[in-house]
Amino acid sequence: MKPKPSIILMCDDEGVGWAARLLGCRHVPNIERNSYGTPLITNAFAVAQKISTTDVICFVNADIVLMQDFVTSLSIASCKFDRFLMVGRRWDLPHGTSIKFFPGWQQSLRKVVHSRGNRHAVGSSDYFGLRKGLYREMPPLAVGRHGCDNYLISRAVNIGANVVDATLDVMAVHQDAAISARRYSNKEDDSNRDIYMSNRRGVVGTMADAHWKLEEGDIRGVRPYHG
Numbered sequence: 001m002k003p004k005p006s007i008i009l010m011c012d013d014e015g016v017g018w019a020a021r022l023l024g025c026r027h028v029p030n031i032e033r034n035s036y037g038t039p040l041i042t043n044a045f046a047v048a049q050k051i052s053t054t055d056v057i058c059f060v061n062a063d064i065v066l067m068q069d070f071v072t073s074l075s076i077a078s079c080k081f082d083r084f085l086m087v088g089r090r091w092d093l094p095h096g097t098s099i100k101f102f103p104g105w106q107q108s109l110r111k112v113v114h115s116r117g118n119r120h121a122v123g124s125s126d127y128f129g130l131r132k133g134l135y136r137e138m139p140p141l142a143v144g145r146h147g148c149d150n151y152l153i154s155r156a157v158n159i160g161a162n163v164v165d166a167t168l169d170v171m172a173v174h175q176d177a178a179i180s181a182r183r184y185s186n187k188e189d190d191s192n193r194d195i196y197m198s199n200r201r202g203v204v205g206t207m208a209d210a211h212w213k214l215e216e217g218d219i220r221g222v223r224p225y226h227g
Contacts, residue, residue: 001071006053010044011062026051036188038142041152049132059152061126061144064090065099065173067106073166073214074129080219081164085156086129087149088167089207090174091117097175113173120174122207124149127172134161139195146189147196147205154196154205164219165210 009020012029020027028051032043041059048057056078060066077086091113093099099109120126126149135155141148156163196205203209213222 001066001068003071005058005071008048008051009062010039010047034140034142034188034191036142038145038188041141041143041148042138044143045135045138052132055132057130057132059128063174064126065109065175066127067109067171067173070127070129070166070170070172072217073169076214076217076219077129077162077164077166078131081162083131083134083160084129084162084164085134085153086127086164086166086214087125087153087207087210088127088165088170088172089122089124090120090126090172092120093117093173093175095176099173099175109173110171113171117173119167125153125207126174127170128152129166130156130161134159139199141195142188142192145192147193150205151196151199152205153207153209154200154203157203157205157209157211158201162212163210164212164214165207165222166214167207168213168215169217170214 007023007025008028009016009025010028010031017027017029019025028047031039031047033039045059048059056074058074074086077084093113094116097112097116099105128149135152138155139151141151153163210222212219
C-alpha cells in the first residue's frame with residue numbers, strides 16, 4: 001500500500017512476534033482479555049490510539065486482505081470529514097482459494113473475487129477507519145463476538161460522527177474456513193450481545209445506518225444526517 005501503513009499486531013499467539021519482526025510490524029502481545037481469554041476491543045483501541053503515530057487509525061480483522069483501494073478511500077473520507085467512521089462489507093472467497101502475493105497480485109485477486117466471490121451480508125463490517133479519539137469510552141466487548149462491529153457503528157451514529165459505507169469502492173477479501181466451527185462458549189456470545197444491546201441506544205449498527213456512501217471516489221449522502 002502507498003503510503004505504507006504502520007501495522008500493529010495485537011496478539012500473543014505462537015509465531016505472531018516472529019511474523020511481526022519479519023514484516024516490520026509493531027507487536028503488542030499483552031492485551032486485556034475477558035474471562036474466556038478473548039481480547040477486549042476496549043483495550044485494543046486504547047493501546048492503538050496511544051502508540052499510533054498517525055492521526056487516522058484502522059481496526060481490521062486479521063483474516064481480511066486489503067488493497068490499495070482501501071488507502072485511497074480512507075484518504076477521501078478523512079479529507080471530507082473531521083469525525084468519521086469508514087466501514088464496509090467484505091467479499092467471501094470459497095475455502096481452498098489461494099492468494100499468492102506476487103507482482104500484480106491485486107489485479108489478479110480482483111479477477112478471482114469477481115468470478116468466485118460473494119459479498120457478505122449487510123449486517124457486519126470487518127474494517128473500521130477513523131480519526132484518533134473518536135471512541136473515548138467503550139464497554140468491554142470481546143473481539144469477534146456478536147455485536148462488536150455493530151456497536152462500533154451504532155456508537156459512531158449516536159455521537160454524531162459521519163458514517164461512510166465504502167463497500168462499493170473497497171474490495172476487502174476474506175477466505176472462508178473449511179468449517180465454520182464455534183470455538184467459544186455461547187455464554188460469551190450472550191454476554192457480548194447483552195453489552196451491545198444495552199449500549200446501542202436504538203441504532204442497530206449496520207451498513208443501513210450509514211449517512212454516506214463512497215462510490216467511484218465520490219461521497220454521496222444516503223440518509224439525513226444531523227450530526
